[in-house]
Amino acid sequence: MIFTLQLCAGTLLISTIVIVWRRSLKSTARLLSIQGLALGGGLMVVEVNRSKLTGVMIALFVLTLKAIVLPVLIQRRLKLINEETNQGGNRSDVMRDDTYLNPTAGIFISSLLIGGSFVTTGPLFVNVGSISSSLSPTGIAVVLIGFLIIASRRRAISQLIGFVVVDNGITATALFVSGGVPTLVELSASVDVLLVVLILQVFTHQLRGHFGHTDISQLRELHD
Amino acid sequence: MNNLLLLPLAVAIASAATTYLVSSATLNRIAPTLTSAVIFLSGITLIHSHHPYEVALGGVLRVDPLSAWMLTTVGAVGLTAIGAGLDSNVSREYSGLLNGFIFAMSLAVEADNIGVIWFAIEATTVATAFLVSKSGTRKSAEAAWKYVVIASSGIAIALLGVVIIFGASRGTTLSWILLIHDHQLNQGLLRLGIALTVLGFSTKVGLFPMHSWLPDAHSQSPSPVSALMSGVLLSVALYAILRMRLLSEVGMASAEIKGILIAMGLASVALASLMMVRQRDIKRLLAYSSMEHMGVMALGVAIGKGATTAVLIYILAHGLIKSSLFILVGRVVNKTGTSDITEISLSGSFAGVTKYLTIIAMIGLLGLPPFAIFFAEIQISVAGFTSGLGAYIATAFIFALVAFSSIIRLIANLAFDGASNSVYKTPIVENHPFTEVLVVQRSTNSGPEAIESSPALLPPAAKSTTSHSPHFSNFLIVLSLVGATVFPLFSQASLNAIQFTISTITGGRS
Numbered sequence A: 001m002i003f004t005l006q007l008c009a010g011t012l013l014i015s016t017i018v019i020v021w022r023r024s025l026k027s028t029a030r031l032l033s034i035q036g037l038a039l040g041g042g043l044m045v046v047e048v049n050r051s052k053l054t055g056v057m058i059a060l061f062v063l064t065l066k067a068i069v070l071p072v073l074i075q076r077r078l079k080l081i082n083e084e085t086n087q088g089g090n091r092s093d094v095m096r097d098d099t100y101l102n103p104t105a106g107i108f109i110s111s112l113l114i115g116g117s118f119v120t121t122g123p124l125f126v127n128v129g130s131i132s133s134s135l136s137p138t139g140i141a142v143v144l145i146g147f148l149i150i151a152s153r154r155r156a157i158s159q160l161i162g163f164v165v166v167d168n169g170i171t172a173t174a175l176f177v178s179g180g181v182p183t184l185v186e187l188s189a190s191v192d193v194l195l196v197v198l199i200l201q202v203f204t205h206q207l208r209g210h211f212g213h214t215d216i217s218q219l220r221e222l223h224d
Numbered sequence B: 001m002n003n004l005l006l007l008p009l010a011v012a013i014a015s016a017a018t019t020y021l022v023s024s025a026t027l028n029r030i031a032p033t034l035t036s037a038v039i040f041l042s043g044i045t046l047i048h049s050h051h052p053y054e055v056a057l058g059g060v061l062r063v064d065p066l067s068a069w070m071l072t073t074v075g076a077v078g079l080t081a082i083g084a085g086l087d088s089n090v091s092r093e094y095s096g097l098l099n100g101f102i103f104a105m106s107l108a109v110e111a112d113n114i115g116v117i118w119f120a121i122e123a124t125t126v127a128t129a130f131l132v133s134k135s136g137t138r139k140s141a142e143a144a145w146k147y148v149v150i151a152s153s154g155i156a157i158a159l160l161g162v163v164i165i166f167g168a169s170r171g172t173t174l175s176w177i178l179l180i181h182d183h184q185l186n187q188g189l190l191r192l193g194i195a196l197t198v199l200g201f202s203t204k205v206g207l208f209p210m211h212s213w214l215p216d217a218h219s220q221s222p223s224p225v226s227a228l229m230s231g232v233l234l235s236v237a238l239y240a241i242l243r244m245r246l247l248s249e250v251g252m253a254s255a256e257i258k259g260i261l262i263a264m265g266l267a268s269v270a271l272a273s274l275m276m277v278r279q280r281d282i283k284r285l286l287a288y289s290s291m292e293h294m295g296v297m298a299l300g301v302a303i304g305k306g307a308t309t310a311v312l313i314y315i316l317a318h319g320l321i322k323s324s325l326f327i328l329v330g331r332v333v334n335k336t337g338t339s340d341i342t343e344i345s346l347s348g349s350f351a352g353v354t355k356y357l358t359i360i361a362m363i364g365l366l367g368l369p370p371f372a373i374f375f376a377e378i379q380i381s382v383a384g385f386t387s388g389l390g391a392y393i394a395t396a397f398i399f400a401l402v403a404f405s406s407i408i409r410l411i412a413n414l415a416f417d418g419a420s421n422s423v424y425k426t427p428i429v430e431n432h433p434f435t436e437v438l439v440v441q442r443s444t445n446s447g448p449e450a451i452e453s454s455p456a457l458l459p460p461a462a463k464s465t466t467s468h469s470p471h472f473s474n475f476l477i478v479l480s481l482v483g484a485t486v487f488p489l490f491s492q493a494s495l496n497a498i499q500f501t502i503s504t505i506t507g508g509r510s
Helices: A002-021 A025-050 A053-087 A103-125 A133-152 A156-178 A183-211 B003-021 B025-047 B065-085 B092-110 B114-132 B138-168 B176-181 B187-205 B213-220 B223-250 B254-277 B282-303 B305-336 B341-347 B352-366 B372-386 B390-420 B433-446 B448-453 B470-483 B492-509
Strands: B054-056 B061-063
Touching: A002 A025, A002 A103, A002 A133, A002 A156, A025 A053, A025 A156, A053 A156, A053 A183, A103 A133, A103 B187, A133 A156, A133 B138, A156 A183, A156 B138, A183 B114, A183 B138, B003 B025, B003 B054, B003 B061, B003 B092, B025 B065, B025 B092, B061 B065, B061 B092, B065 B092, B065 B223, B065 B305, B065 B470, B065 B492, B092 B114, B092 B223, B114 B138, B114 B176, B114 B187, B114 B213, B114 B223, B138 B187, B138 B213, B176 B223, B176 B492, B187 B223, B187 B254, B187 B282, B213 B223, B213 B282, B223 B254, B223 B282, B223 B305, B223 B492, B254 B282, B254 B390, B282 B305, B282 B341, B282 B372, B282 B390, B305 B341, B305 B352, B305 B372, B305 B470, B305 B492, B341 B390, B352 B390, B352 B470, B372 B390
Parallel strands: none
Antiparallel strands: B054 B061
16 A cells, blocks of 8 residues: 555656646646546545545545546636637637746756755654655645746646645645545535636636736736 | 524525525525624624533534634624625625625634634635626736635645644544644644644735735725625634634644744734825725734734733724724725725715714724724733733834824825815715716726726616615614624623633643
8 A cells, every 4th residue: 555655646746847847738737637646546545445435435536526627627728718819810829838937947946845845844744653654745845836836837727727736735745644634624625626726717717808818927907 | 502503504505595596686685684693693692601612513513602702703794794785786696605705704613623614714715706806897807816816825725734733633633622632642743734724824814925815805895795804704714823823832833833923913014004104095905904903913812812812802893893994985985986095085975974984983993992902902912011022012013003193194084185175075976077077087097997997987877886775784883883892891701701711721731
């Protein structure tokens, strides 16, 4: 079991770093799907090991949500944006996003964040009762890199992707530190991320309608 | 007795469902008001309950005097904000989201499980997202986007904290009361977890440096929503921080949490006061004033047990006063179509009962004696000086003086400028030349956007957004302003109960 969880942690970390430097939004959505698969799989293994039916159901729910529903939602949104932009005649590269970081800088900062989270929080997770607890800093690193994605991207949809990465990191931390959180919390957190993604999709649509673009750095209507 | 815990939640769901099934404008307006009334009465009853606490849903909900106090506050502010602020054309979606908003806040204060508290606070973001963007302008779309992204990111940090606290209990429990009595918590993880939850929830309190959504969302929302956000949403999040602060007394995390709260509280008071000085937009000014008050309350929470009851009095009084102010100011903003302070005071439509009530409420906001904010601030300072945090309190009050002067200037502007121009004394009429001049000026100044966002150019039907019955609305506002003065003085028994509960829970361990 511990091997599965290590694999899960590794997949998660590598896919997150790839998200940081990839410009293509389409492949980012696919990477989110891989993350969801890794997380849901890890959770499934833990719950099957515990052999509790509700736990397995929850793991299945998380797997469906993170590996299928959320990536598909984002892909559909991208497709819609693509069609809308191409109708107007001015073909622009909407399937890619600009970041403030070039790939090297992105990987460099990510590795700093990973190293930092292992050095600072690593000692805290020793001997806390779960066999996989020493993997927990991975989850925290993914959360931090998720925030890096939110902070360094220009387009609204990328911020949405960053938000999903942050949530994946939290789920991973929960999985490693204690084999998942209680059913109630797991369920509400999953429903919450789904709702926030849906709301943000509606708002990206509204922003596009009002401003003609979704470049967050250009939102300057409100200031003091 | 535990039905009383479920009653507020059940009524909120039922009234949302009813408005959805029966589409009636009157019902849409009454339903959320009724929910607030039920929450208020349940809270009052629970405050006077003779048991130390009530439990429901197998321990997921647990109401002690502290929760009961907050529940009463949610109900009271809800009555003011919704009962006095809602206009006659309320869509069922609007009404349903308001119900959802109140439901989430009631759940947050009743829940014992930290995970459920987290969920409820995040649910307030989900419920209010579309309320912020309700007016459909570019500005509101931008405000709503910022609000959801910043609030959700902050709350994600809190979830990470909750997950780590669960790890600290070796994956056994997330119940606040069980954690308090657990002697074998992993101290390192507990410290990390509490610090993260405090940081995360502070986003929703609007503390520096995660405050930037606050003035935008407050200024773009409809008045009842701004009133609810300023009046209770911020303080419900502060309540969650207070719970974490009490939990930190158990471990060795207390010093760090104190440090974080003092730093964020002081920075919020400082920044908000300075932003108030040159603020021309009346709703943004009120929003920054909320941030300033929240900063002082955060200092109170940092002080801990000695200041807890003062913080609770503060929360109630500030909630009642600020929600009344948002409703009163909202009336004028709707009427004149501008939120610029000078334009409002020149337009002359700021008159009559609305004017006097606004001035009284602003005096309350200043923290002058008949109002409870005064007593709360005194108590927080005393507790601060006795616990060795006097320097921070003193610094905060120096900045609070700056905020004080801004509010004084606002009162002077509103009270005298309009009246001195006798031409504009009469209420503004539909085609008053002044309005048109104003609109033309605004539209030439800032391009087509001003036309879109200026209600003065909308058809008259859309403009008549004043409260359905001004007398009833004024009555509720007067009630809430009275409540912000004498109520805490009569509730000494419940404050003692809160103090007692807190010392019995955390006393032996600190």
